[in-house]
Amino acid sequence: MAIAAKKKKQSRLVELVNVPLDWLEERSGIIGGVKYFLFRKVPRDTSWWHTLGSATLTAFLVQLGTGVILAFYYKPHPDTAFESVQRITNDLTLGWLVRGMHKWGASVFIILMFFHMARVFLFGAYKYPRELNWIVGVLLLVLGMLEGFAGYLLPWDQTAYWATVVGINLNGTGPFVGPFLAWFLQGGAEIGGNTLTIFYALHMLLIPGAIIGLILLHLYLVVRLGVSSPPWSDEGAGRDRYVVTTNGRAGLVNPAPRSGRVK
Amino acid sequence: MEPHGERPHVPGPSLWPIGFAVGIACVLVGLVVSWPVAAVGAAIALIFGFLWIREVTGDYRGEPREVAGAAAAPPPVVVEEQELSTYSRNKFLELSTLGLGGLITGIVTVPILGFAVLPAFSNQELDDVDLGPLENFPEGKWMETTYLSNPAEGEVSRRTAYIRNNGNIPDRPNVPSFTIISNRCVHLGCPVQASGPRAKQEKKVKTDAGEMLITEVTPAAFSCPCHGGAYDTEGNRTAGPPVRALDRYAYSINGDRLVLLPAYSVAWVKGEGPSALIKRYGHTGPGIHVDGVEAWLYPIQPTDVAS
Numbered sequence: 001m002a003i004a005a006k007k008k009k010q011s012r013l014v015e016l017v018n019v020p021l022d023w024l025e026e027r028s029g030i031i032g033g034v035k036y037f038l039f040r041k042v043p044r045d046t047s048w049w050h051t052l053g054s055a056t057l058t059a060f061l062v063q064l065g066t067g068v069i070l071a072f073y074y075k076p077h078p079d080t081a082f083e084s085v086q087r088i089t090n091d092l093t094l095g096w097l098v099r100g101m102h103k104w105g106a107s108v109f110i111i112l113m114f115f116h117m118a119r120v121f122l123f124g125a126y127k128y129p130r131e132l133n134w135i136v137g138v139l140l141l142v143l144g145m146l147e148g149f150a151g152y153l154l155p156w157d158q159t160a161y162w163a164t165v166v167g168i169n170l171n172g173t174g175p176f177v178g179p180f181l182a183w184f185l186q187g188g189a190e191i192g193g194n195t196l197t198i199f200y201a202l203h204m205l206l207i208p209g210a211i212i213g214l215i216l217l218h219l220y221l222v223v224r225l226g227v228s229s230p231p232w233s234d235e236g237a238g239r240d241r242y243v244v245t246t247n248g249r250a251g252l253v254n255p256a257p258r259s260g261r262v263k
Numbered sequence: 264m265e266p267h268g269e270r271p272h273v274p275g276p277s278l279w280p281i282g283f284a285v286g287i288a289c290v291l292v293g294l295v296v297s298w299p300v301a302a303v304g305a306a307i308a309l310i311f312g313f314l315w316i317r318e319v320t321g322d323y324r325g326e327p328r329e330v331a332g333a334a335a336a337p338p339p340v341v342v343e344e345q346e347l348s349t350y351s352r353n354k355f356l357e358l359s360t361l362g363l364g365g366l367i368t369g370i371v372t373v374p375i376l377g378f379a380v381l382p383a384f385s386n387q388e389l390d391d392v393d394l395g396p397l398e399n400f401p402e403g404k405w406m407e408t409t410y411l412s413n414p415a416e417g418e419v420s421r422r423t424a425y426i427r428n429n430g431n432i433p434d435r436p437n438v439p440s441f442t443i444i445s446n447r448c449v450h451l452g453c454p455v456q457a458s459g460p461r462a463k464q465e466k467k468v469k470t471d472a473g474e475m476l477i478t479e480v481t482p483a484a485f486s487c488p489c490h491g492g493a494y495d496t497e498g499n500r501t502a503g504p505p506v507r508a509l510d511r512y513a514y515s516i517n518g519d520r521l522v523l524l525p526a527y528s529v530a531w532v533k534g535e536g537p538s539a540l541i542k543r544y545g546h547t548g549p550g551i552h553v554d555g556v557e558a559w560l561y562p563i564q565p566t567d568v569a570s
Contacts, residue, residue, distance in 0.1 A: 019381050064509055078416075078417065078418070078419040079417060079418070079419075096358075101359075117509060155538075162489070165451070165452045165453065166451045166452065166453065166489060168452075169451040169452040169548060169549045169550055170451060170550070172450075172548040172549065172550060172551065173548075173549075173550035175552060175560035175561070176561070176562070177558065178548075178561070179547065179548050179551065179561060179564055179565050180384075180565055180568075183383050184380060184383050184384075186383070187383045187567070188382075188387055189387040189389075189565070190412070190421050192413070192416055192420055192421075193416050193417070193419050194382075194383075194518045195476055207409070
């Protein structure tokens with residue numbers, strides 16, 4: 001009797017959770033979408049190496065969150081930028097931590113991108129049919145480093161200022177378009193107040209927007225094409241494998257066509 | 264009214280709605296621009312609206328409907344039905360949507376892109392800088408002078424020049440000659456320093472170009488802290504990565520005051536002081552060759568474009 005009561009209670013609890021989820025699912029299909037995204041088939045031999053991409057994404061999300069909050073208190077003007085960063089670091093509660101997370105997290109993001117790229121390269125995961133995802137990844141790497149370059153100016157101290165002078169003038173020595181690129185970046189003939197606001201806008205809006213868009217594309221391709229198995233796997237690419245029947249788009253029906261083992 | 268059975272009853276093709284739309288557009292523009300335009304627009308809209316309504320209601324008022332060829336051959340031509348596919352209309356709408364969309368996108372985007380790029384290249388010339396009385400620059404001495412190149416922008420526009428009074432020009436006894444060298448390294452733009460003793464005291468001079476700081480230095484050379492570029496006291500490169508001699512400023516003497524004019528780039532300097540022979544070019548960015556084969560890589564400078 002007690003067991004039956006407990007079961008009844010449990011089922012009511014399950015219902016309590018499920019009803020709103022079902023409501024949402026029926027009207028948006030979002031639960032199914034999330035399930036489809038999260039519970040994909042992956043090769044049996046995936047390892048910790050395959051988590052580097054997610055780690056990079058996590059590092060980027062940390063940058064996104066801390067960056068937005070730093071923007072609450074940062075004042076992008078030549079007269080106030082340095083003082084506002086000092087205030088964030090020294091005066092505001094936990095400001096030192098969030099700024100530190102953003103500053104060091106930037107390096108973590110870049111380093112993880114390189115590790116992720118090395119993993120993909122050494123595993124041969126850039127090969128057919130994933131070449132496009134490699135290209136998108138390279139664009140993300142370039143944008144990530146541009147983001148770092150733009151963000152480096154924002155503390156507006158001597159290091160930041162002169163590093164940016166050198167960085168802009170390096171661009172300026174590019175043949176033909178170089179000088180025009182330099183003038184565009186510094187917002188005029190010389191580095192000045194406009195440079196700071198331009199770099200602020202690039203760092204806050206333009207480049208992160210582009211990165212978010214490309215990350216979505218990157219993830220879409222991962223979901224569509226599936227995760228590749230490591231080279232030592234006996235399900236690896238190039239080995240004989242069981243025939244996989246593909247009706248429709250291979251990636252969608254069998255998220256990992258190269259390693260899918262049909263029983 | 265004739266029965267139309269299964270066929271949808273739609274009004275015939277008409278140009279009047281276009282005129283009506285133009286009239287409405289005129290009214291809207293006129294509300295912003297001027298009342299006469301709005302009045303003309305209202306008139307156009309009224310006339311075309313009337314014509315349109317008259318045509319649409321023609322069926323109900325018992326007027327014969329105008330069908331092309333209906334007068335010549337009363338029985339409708341069925342043979343052509345296959346030819347008159349709906350495809351072309353479909354295609355027309357598709358293309359006009361794309362075309363109109365493209366046009367609107369262009370109208371919106373072009374000024375935005377223009378604003379994104381053009382301000383950096385227009386109105387870039389700086390005012391001449393008043394450096395104060397000539398007594399601040401005694402003969403034969405190097406004075407490190409910092410000033411605001413653009414007082415409206417504030418401290419961020421503080422620049423440094425090394426100024427040496429070379430004494431009077433030989434054949435013009437009352438006109439002093441100056442050597443004014445920019446401290447911007449022509450490798451990558453770091454600030455070059457005077458390598459030599461530096462006076463403890465600095466002189467503060469107020470001019471309309473903000474507060475200037477004038478410090479006496481005794482350089483044996485100029486050298487850059489970033490990547491080791493080195494120059495002699497005429498600005499010629501002696502070592503390191505720079506690709507030409509240090510930039511110089513033109514100057515003029517206004518009564519008893521020294522006035523700084525725009526900078527120019529220098530390939531090399533022969534001789535020194537008032538008799539120096541200077542190979543000068545338009546002002547260009549650091550790291551850019553002004554002479555030799557490498558200069559061909561930079562056919563146009565933004566300074567040539569900026570006005």
